[in-house]
Amino acid sequence: MTSRGRAVTGVVGVAVATAGLAVALGPLSGVMLVLGLALVASTAWLGPRGARVVGTLLGTLVVFGVARAAWNPVVGAVLAVVFGVLAFRSLPTMVMRRIAFLVPSLVVLIFTTTLLMYRAPGSPFAQERVATPQVEAALRAHYGVPKSATAFFGIYMKRLVVDGTLGPSIKVQGRSVEQLLAPALPVSMTLGLLALVIATVTGLALGLRAGLEPNSPADYASMGLVLVGVSLPSFVIGAALMIVFALKLGVLPVAGWGGYKHLVMPAVTLALPYSAYIARLARGGTIEVMQQDFVRTARAKGASERDVVLRHALRGAILPVVSFLGPAAAGILTGSFVVETLFDVPGVGQWFVRGAINRDYSVVLGTAILYASLVTGFNLLVDLAYAWLDPRVRGQP
């Protein structure tokens, strides 16, 4: 804790990390990775004013890039300016700080993913039937996939920032990554949001019910259900649902995507583990809040039981759940890899798994960027919601 000890630890830590990465990844990549991480870490030094400026700049850039890809450069420029002005003037410093941290992390993520993919055995062109060196070289030049990872990173970043595109898919002929992911994104979002809603609503209801009467039969019943949800991998639950509802009863389609009926089993499967976890959190929160003095005061004032539950217990149950929603969303996205594969849902998760196995570098990077932005964006929303719900947090920067 002495300042000398702190400095020594810092220097030793950075030196060890640099040396380790340089040995593991080669000198150029290792040093680049350390520099990237240092850039990400350096956002910790930004003051409130600095965070505001850097956050606005980076946020404006991102808005411009996305809007240009979605519509055209003019709309992009207009939206970016509007965002920049609004953000600089009215967004809380916490959000600006987060944006200033997130954009460099995304770049480091792209670099790390590139390194990992290039180090994995095999290449996108390994399975080509006519793989003479000349053909492979021509293909590599055509798709912008040189043999070195750092060169690829350069090409990819230039494409992303200057041209505003995620690049062509290497394995799906003649399609860009945007074209592949654009129809998949709404599918994954619908499934994910529905699962999140199911998980939150059922979890809250079960947990609140259990927490109001701890150690009652109702408590044991709902907590028993919860433990089953926590203890079975989702694809087992999914398979069981499939056998019962699709194969035996025939009321729901086995797999695929189309009408609302296709949504039911994947969404429930995806939601169940999180519903269970949320129920546990809500139960704990309810028990805690029901022992507080203000609940006794409310009762003494003659508030009805319904009022006590709705005004006080519900808030106690919701707070721990809200802080879990960020991790839950990330988990549901992860779970969607499995559930989409099981139910053959044409979502983003499938593209990632397929891209990773086929070494379709640009598809993997595209899905990585998409997922990371979704998770972090959602986390930001959750933090804002938490600050709004819990006055104790509100005052903190």
Place this chain on the structure above:
Amino acid sequence: MSESRGPWSDAYRRLARNRLALAGAAVVALVTGLCFFLPALLGLDPATTNPSLAHLPPGSGHLLGTDGLGRDYLARVLVGGQTSLLIGFAATVASVVVGVLYGAISGYYGGRIDEVMMRFVDFLYGVPYMFLVILIMLLFSETARGNPLPVFLALGLVEWLTMARVVRGQVLTLREREFVLAARLLGAGDLHVIFRHILPNVAGIVTVYATLTVPAVIILESFLSFLGLGVKLSWGQLVAEAVGVVNPIRSYWWLLLWPSVLLATTLLSLNFFGDGLRDAVDPKARR
């Protein structure tokens, strides 16, 4: 009461009173024992194929039936359990070692070091962990396909983050306590203070989180197996294989049932034990 009761003996008493937690521990021990000793004891072989005995239902020579290649399913379930449990425990140990050291250093030194180290954790948290795991698995896809080692490396690598955060939070408050100040005034070095005075105080909460990490890792491993990136033989891989042959015409229910039941029982028991341990170590945090 004449004897003095420290926090550990208090926790032990509370744990001993929690029958569910004890039952959980007993079941885990039992399943582990069965998986590791029964195959050798009965001379079971999970690899011998026999096409004429394919898809035998349970009973008649093969207690749990056979799979599509005529392999004895009891042997496969037990040997698969070895891998699942091994990966679960090994990845947890790895995550504890890395997470505790990282969190302790970050929390103890505080200030900029803490900021930078926690930024790095935040960064990794922002990446959906399945990405990292799948990408790491790809690195080994040809050299060590089906080996437990890369799976355990990849899972340990993502699971230490929570541990680091928990430990860091605890250390941040511990380092302000009088006994740390006293030790430092007596001339103790940083490492001495961390290892002798701070880490023993986070042991309780670390044990609790470690217990709850084991089931999480086992589930993650089963996800990997399901996606075809896991190990050669584990509970998750057996379940995934069974899910793959679900069809409307013939049901081989035993293929899905046995590994699912063992997996669920083990995870349930680990969760019971972990919850009991948490209540025992930290009775205020009953959740």
